[in-house]
Amino acid sequence: MxxxxxxxxxxxxxxxxxxxxxxxxxxxxxxxxxxxxxxxxxxxxxxxxxxxxxxxxxxxxxxxxxxxxxxxxxxxxxxxxxxxxxxxxxxxxxxxxxxxxxxxxxxxxxxxxxxxxxxxxxxxxxxxxxxxxxxxxxxxxxxxxxxxxxxxxxxxxxxxxxxxxxxxxxxxxxxxxxxxxxxxxxxxxxxxxxxxxxxxxxxxxxxxxxxxxxxxxxxxxxxxxxxxxxxxxxHPENLHVAELVGISNIFDDAYVKECDEESKSIVLKSESLSLRVKTQRFKPGDKVSWGIHPENITLLLPDSNSENQNENTYSVRINNIINKGPKKRITLTLVRCGKILTADVPAQFVDSLKLHAGDICLAKLEMTKVVAFCELPLS
Amino acid sequence: MNQIIPKIKDMIIMLDKVWFPLSLTLWIATISSILVLFSGVVIAYIFARRDFRGRELVELLVTLPLILPPTVIGYLLVILVGRNGFLGNLIYNFFGTGVMFTWQAAVIAAYTVSLPLMVRAAQAAIEAVDRELEYAAYILGRSEIETALLITLPLAKRGILAGLVLSFARAVGEFGATLMLAGNIPGKTNTMSISIYSAFQAGNDELAQTLVIILIFISLLAISLTGRFIGKLEV
Incomplete structure (x- = not known):
């Protein structure tokens, strides 16, 4: 029925x-x-x-x-x-x-x-x-x-x-x-x-x-x-949906550089940033927005994993850390292009790594968690 | 003994003079209040829940007797139900007798002046009932009339009862329009307030005082009852 x-x-x-x-x-x-x-x-x-x-x-x-x-x-x-x-x-x-x-x-x-x-x-x-x-x-x-x-x-x-x-x-x-x-x-x-x-x-x-x-x-x-x-x-279809589900790091300056049928993913170019996203909705050349939920940004210490070896992993500088109880909200600047991200990271993690404002570390934007959508609502 | 018997006689005469206006007034007020209750609640429900063209005009017409001088109401009623009036004519053709100068005319006068009190009190009470409760009942399959009887009116009963008591009190005290419509026929249409006026005019202070005291008592009772309803019926 x-x-x-x-x-x-x-x-x-x-x-x-x-x-x-x-x-x-x-x-x-x-x-x-x-x-x-x-x-x-x-x-x-x-x-x-x-x-x-x-x-x-x-x-x-x-x-x-x-x-x-x-x-x-x-x-x-x-x-x-x-x-x-x-x-x-x-x-x-x-x-x-x-x-x-x-x-x-x-x-x-x-x-x-x-x-x-x-x-x-x-x-x-x-x-x-x-x-x-x-x-x-x-x-x-x-x-x-x-x-x-x-x-x-x-x-x-x-x-x-x-x-x-x-x-x-x-x-x-x-x-x-x-x-x-x-x-x-x-x-x-x-x-x-x-x-x-x-x-x-x-x-x-x-x-x-x-x-x-x-x-x-x-x-x-x-x-x-x-x-x-x-x-x-x-896979939010537009900005409204993305914002409603809490995705706050949103950038509207990207285009689709290539589509990879095999891994069902695409590569986005957003200024000097290359970003792999798990989606099949776009064709090369499409203008898209991309974003990621603050909780889906993973911070890593800058040791063996250098930026270029890992896909979707970038050097970031920590601007400030706000205590929100079990979580800490961290504002990050992407070293390469100056974009600003916010990340919600478990307090325990931040404390154990002894992260402070001004530190440089790596941020991993998991490709299955990065979302891409058309700028305007599909009408 | 010689002094007591005339006194008792006086009292009986007095009782006789009081009894008729009192019973007539209560009778008229009761019949009027019953009519006011049923028609007033229906009118109040329509005003509260329906929007139709000319509603404001109808509302104005129903409320008007509250502020018009009783003589004006009486005059208008005479035009309406008098022998040559539109309604009066209908009544005469149907019943073969006119309504002027009968106790029914007094009921018409009392009804007209007390209806707005009922409508206003009931309308306010019905408007205060959450519309979503009514929609909830519709969704449960109840028709509008069932919903009004099961939900809306029971929840508005405080205002309706208050309106009823006020209407009754107003009907008991009605004077001007009644005098013009029903006249002052002893043993037929001499209600309490009219009898007070006649007794006063005739210099019969004792009778006037007795009637005044009874009327004050009835009014006090009505007010305390209203207070009771408003206090007690909190759901």
């Missing part, structure tokens, strides 16, 4: 009150297909993640496109299909859980079981309670629950009517780090248990990588890239 989403929406956000309406308009333009898997929508706040959910669920009307979940067409502009919210049969967990405050946990879950036989309803509620390990919360009211418990109740309520797709809008944003990690495991587990497509919104990078089968990167309403976590991390 697949999900096919292809939509466009000119979105004008206006305040509903009678105050002077503040208009902020942007275009939501997203298209992707997924199977029974967990797809993370990843992007900074204001990139249209929640708006996308509102379009899928039918809260917001669409201008153009198609939304198909399984064999059900939610929306099809051409065929003039636009299912009402009630008929879409999806599970939606809002960012603030939206539990009904005047109903206890059982009543909240039962709310979605309209028209079920009394016994079936009873059974389903118990099933949901035990699936999420919240049996003991049955008679509590939302105000008597902790954040993590509310989260699980909201999940139970969303799953009770057997939805065909589950939408989770930053479900962990209000929770402690520890509970977050545990619940994330739980969600992944749950997804494989219930076997329906799950869309999960987050702007937390670690969460995205922990959970995702695939990641859809959104930026200013537009889908930037759709792929596995590895693809997103090591």
């Amino acid at each position: 697949g999900v096919k989403i292809d939509l466009k929406k000119q979105y004008n956000e206006t305040n509903l009150g009678r105050k002077k309406s503040v208009k902020k308009s942007f275009v939501l333009d997203v298209s992707f297909e997924m199977e029974n898997e967990l797809v993370v929508l990843f992007g900074p706040s204001g990139s249209g993640k929640t708006t996308l959910f509102k379009c899928i669920s039918g809260i917001t009307d669409l201008d153009e496109g198609k939304i198909i979940v399984g064999n059900k067409v939610y929306f099809d502009k051409e065929k003039k299909i636009n299912l009402s919210i009630q008929k879409r049969n999806l599970g939606y967990v809002f960012q603030n859980y939206t539990l009904f405050p005047h109903m206890n946990v059982r009543k909240n879950i039962e709310c979605g079981l309209k028209g079920w036989e009394k016994e079936a309803k009873e059974k389903r509620v118990l099933e949901m309670l035990s699936l999420l390990h919240i049996d003991e919360l049955e008679n509590r009211y939302p105000s008597q629950l902790s954040g993590g418990q509310k989260q699980r109740v909201a999940l139970a309520r969303a799953l009770a009517p057997k939805p065909e797709i589950l939408l989770l809008d930053e479900p962990f944003s209000a929770l402690d780090l520890e509970i977050r990690t545990r619940l994330a495991e739980k969600i992944k587990d749950l997804q494989s248990k219930i076997g329906i497509p799950v869309l999960f919104i987050t702007h937390n990078l670690e969460e995205a990588f922990q959970l995702a089968d695939k990641i859809l990167v959104l930026y200013e309403g537009k889908a930037q890239q759709f792929g596995t976590p590895e693809e997103i991390l090591y």
Whole structure:
């Protein structure tokens, strides 16, 4: 059972009150297909993640496109299909859980079981309670629950009517780090248990990588890239994606010097720097940007490995070292061309090598970790 | 003994004079409040959740009785439901009798002046209900009406009850429009506030005072009830 989403929406956000309406308009333009898997929508706040959910669920009307979940067409502009919210049969967990405050946990879950036989309803509620390990919360009211418990109740309520797709809008944003990690495991587990497509919104990078089968990167309403976590991390398609996954050393002055079919890599020339990158996406002569995540720069002592013997290894001068707890952030200048890099290196490593500002050492930019992409977003 | 019997007699006469306006007023206020409750909540829901052309005009019309002088409201109502008025004509053709100078006319007057209190209180309460709760219910398959009954109105009940008590109190105290629409017919349309006026005019201070005290009592009760609701119904 697949999900096919292809939509466009000119979105004008206006305040509903009678105050002077503040208009902020942007275009939501997203298209992707997924199977029974967990797809993370990843992007900074204001990139249209929640708006996308509102379009899928039918809260917001669409201008153009198609939304198909399984064999059900939610929306099809051409065929003039636009299912009402009630008929879409999806599970939606809002960012603030939206539990009904005047109903206890059982009543909240039962709310979605309209028209079920009394016994079936009873059974389903118990099933949901035990699936999420919240049996003991049955008679509590939302105000008597902790954040993590509310989260699980909201999940139970969303799953009770057997939805065909589950939408989770930053479900962990209000929770402690520890509970977050545990619940994330739980969600992944749950997804494989219930076997329906799950869309999960987050702007937390670690969460995205922990959970995702695939990641859809959104930026200013537009889908930037759709792929596995590895693809997103090591083959970002443009600057937005690269920056969003934390790649901060980015240079836009390179071109492809040669392509090596055999090792599936290319050689980039960036000023006087030659750099080998593991990718097959480019042709010789292409203008590209390249970058590397600060954590993927390895520092070596300048002993036997001289710069010229090793590919992607360069002499650098240490400008300064900032202590960031378990990591140290080191600013480096490439001796050969004056480019500046930042590297996050384990504190223990820095201490044991007794590195100081002004020292010269070697920086290795692992070729599988260097990313290359076109300067402008592919349109 | 000779002194007590006339006193008891006086009291019975007084009770008789008080009883009718009191029961009539409570009856009118109750009927009016029931009508205000149902129509006011529907109107408030529509104002809070729907955007339609001319909404501001309709809102203005419903709220207007709050600030218009009661005589103006009375006059407008006479034009509307009087024998030659648009509604009055309909009523006459349908029932074969007019509505002017009946207790029903007093209900119409009380309804008109107390509706805006209900609408404003309920609208504010409904607007304060998180829309996402309603969307959550829609997504769970609940229709808009079910959602309003299951989620929105229960969560807005504090404001609705406050509006109801205020409307009731306003209906009990209604004077000007009632006088113009229902008149002051003893034993038929002489409500409390109208009776106070007549008693005062006739120099019957004792009756006026008794009625005044009862009215103050009812109003105090209403205010304390409102305070109770607002304090107690915190969810």
